[in-house]
Amino acid sequence: MSSVISIKDLKKTFGSGAKAVTAVDGISFDVKEGTITGLLGPNGAGKTTTIQMILDLITPTSGTVSIFGMDMKHHREEILSKVNFSSPYVSLPSNLKVYENLYTFARLYGVKDVQGKVDELADFFDIRDLLLRKTSSLSTGQLTRLNMTKALLNDPKFLLLDEPTASLDPDIADRTRKLFMRIKNERGITMLYTSHNMEEIEEICDRVIFINKGKIRDDGTPQELVKKYGHKDLNEVFLTIAREAN
Amino acid sequence: MKLHRIKALVIRQLYLYPRNFPRLVDIFVWPVLELLVWGFLSVYLEQINLGSLNIVSILLGAMIFWELLSRSQQAVTLVFYEDVWEKNLLNVFVSPLRLSEYSLSMIFLGLVRILMQGAILGLIALLLYHFNIFQYGIYTVPFVVSLLLFGWILGLFIIAVILRFGTSAQVLGFGAIFLIQPFSAVFYPVSALPHAVQWIAYCLPTTYVFEGMRTVISTGTLPVMTLIWSFALNIVYLALVFWFFYAMFKKVKEKGLLLKLDQ
Numbered sequence: 001m002s003s004v005i006s007i008k009d010l011k012k013t014f015g016s017g018a019k020a021v022t023a024v025d026g027i028s029f030d031v032k033e034g035t036i037t038g039l040l041g042p043n044g045a046g047k048t049t050t051i052q053m054i055l056d057l058i059t060p061t062s063g064t065v066s067i068f069g070m071d072m073k074h075h076r077e078e079i080l081s082k083v084n085f086s087s088p089y090v091s092l093p094s095n096l097k098v099y100e101n102l103y104t105f106a107r108l109y110g111v112k113d114v115q116g117k118v119d120e121l122a123d124f125f126d127i128r129d130l131l132l133r134k135t136s137s138l139s140t141g142q143l144t145r146l147n148m149t150k151a152l153l154n155d156p157k158f159l160l161l162d163e164p165t166a167s168l169d170p171d172i173a174d175r176t177r178k179l180f181m182r183i184k185n186e187r188g189i190t191m192l193y194t195s196h197n198m199e200e201i202e203e204i205c206d207r208v209i210f211i212n213k214g215k216i217r218d219d220g221t222p223q224e225l226v227k228k229y230g231h232k233d234l235n236e237v238f239l240t241i242a243r244e245a246n
Numbered sequence: 247m248k249l250h251r252i253k254a255l256v257i258r259q260l261y262l263y264p265r266n267f268p269r270l271v272d273i274f275v276w277p278v279l280e281l282l283v284w285g286f287l288s289v290y291l292e293q294i295n296l297g298s299l300n301i302v303s304i305l306l307g308a309m310i311f312w313e314l315l316s317r318s319q320q321a322v323t324l325v326f327y328e329d330v331w332e333k334n335l336l337n338v339f340v341s342p343l344r345l346s347e348y349s350l351s352m353i354f355l356g357l358v359r360i361l362m363q364g365a366i367l368g369l370i371a372l373l374l375y376h377f378n379i380f381q382y383g384i385y386t387v388p389f390v391v392s393l394l395l396f397g398w399i400l401g402l403f404i405i406a407v408i409l410r411f412g413t414s415a416q417v418l419g420f421g422a423i424f425l426i427q428p429f430s431a432v433f434y435p436v437s438a439l440p441h442a443v444q445w446i447a448y449c450l451p452t453t454y455v456f457e458g459m460r461t462v463i464s465t466g467t468l469p470v471m472t473l474i475w476s477f478a479l480n481i482v483y484l485a486l487v488f489w490f491f492y493a494m495f496k497k498v499k500e501k502g503l504l505l506k507l508d509q
Contacts, residue, residue: 058502077342083340090334108250108341110250
């Protein structure tokens with residue numbers, strides 16, 4: 001299995017001198033094609049900064065990010081046309097109708113058959129009856145499905161999901177997780193996933209990377225890590241790793 | 247540069263125009279109200295007889311052209327504000343969109359708004375005050391183009407400042423234009439300004455536009471050198487604003503500020 005993304009010695013320091021804060025401190029990891037990898041850690045661990053560096057929204061202080069074997073500096077458009085991102089903290093314009101949002105992003109990604117792609121995904125995510133509604137009128141669960149629809153418009157090979165089930169009730173969160181499994185199985189999309197819900201991570205991730213204070217603290221399959229630490233579940237592993245670093 | 251990405255951002259805004267009442271008010275009602283105020287003032291000044299001066303042409307012409315400048319700047323900044331207010335900036339910038347395409351889409355939308363506003367203001371000025379915005383024909387066009395260009399330059403400058411210093415700088419989008427108004431010789435010639443600040447006026451492309459427009463109105467001839475100066479300054483400022491815009495965006499990425507704008 002080849003690597004979709006390869007990160008080497010990635011570092012990000014904000015500020016300089018005595019006020020300098022190192023958010024990510026020389027991390028390296030690969031994500032294999034067709035897998036779901038969880039990037040875990042407590043608040044302020046460096047997860048969001050890492051994701052933003054992968055997406056070229058933050059410039060690293062040093063180190064490299066290679067996606068599909070290409071670097072972002074020279075191949076930004078080519079890389080981003082095959083990547084997408086979804087987060088409940090980033091909105092789609094609420095004053096547009098659902099189909100207007102989807103048409104806009106489909107055009108931004110250069111989708112050839114905009115109508116066909118929106119129809120296909122509207123069926124896949126069961127949002128056909130929402131297409132004519134204003135985005136501001138959608139419930140949280142419906143917005144999650146819309147965000148995922150937007151995230152799949154360009155048939156991404158690599159998907160970054162930043163706490164996608166945060167603020168969802170257990171029922172909708174469960175449906176959303178099943179949706180991710182379906183996307184992975186039916187479309188073979190590689191995903192990098194952040195969440196604070198360890199049960200969810202155990203359910204869907206093939207591998208997890210624990211990060212705290214900007215460094216990778218451990219890495220393995222959920223089962224391997226639970227066994228290694230001698231705990232009953234990943235939640236306890238999380239607590240141990242988070243508290244060790246303190 | 248990909249046209250489909252520019253088109254995507256333009257169409258997104260155009261979706262909203264027909265059904266968004268505040269947007270329609272912003273495009274049509276405020277400029278028309280301003281036109282009415284200046285129109286009535288001009289008519290009054292003409293009635294009290296200030297000699298041979300064509301007050302309606304001078305004041306209304308200046309007002310309409312100032313409005314075009316102000317609105318072209320606001321049109322650009324409002325498109326950006328829309329993304330900030332809707333927390334949509336990250337979605338836009340994780341797409342393959344280039345910064346140049348984003349800027350061009352804002353400029354194009356600005357042009358659409360200005361064409362709509364120019365048409366309605368021109369029509370009302372003609373119907374109510376018998377002032378034909380095109381009475382000086384083709385001579386008016388290059389001055390209007392120069393004004394629009396400077397409006398976009400100011401708009402891009404304001405966006406760059408907001409990107410770098412955050413949403414607390416948003417007020418600039420509505421007020422910054424008035425910082426240059428006293429020095430732009432909009433309603434009076436540069437000679438009316440104190441000597442100590444006239445150099446500021448001569449550094450602004452707008453000054454040459456308004457001085458030039460008065461020459462066109464009073465003599466019916468095109469002051470070529472004035473026009474050249476306004477375009478030359480615009481080219482310099484355009485180069486500077488693109489450099490500034492890219493430099494600020496680079497700084498924003500270094501400091502991780504894009505996410506903060508979206509929160």
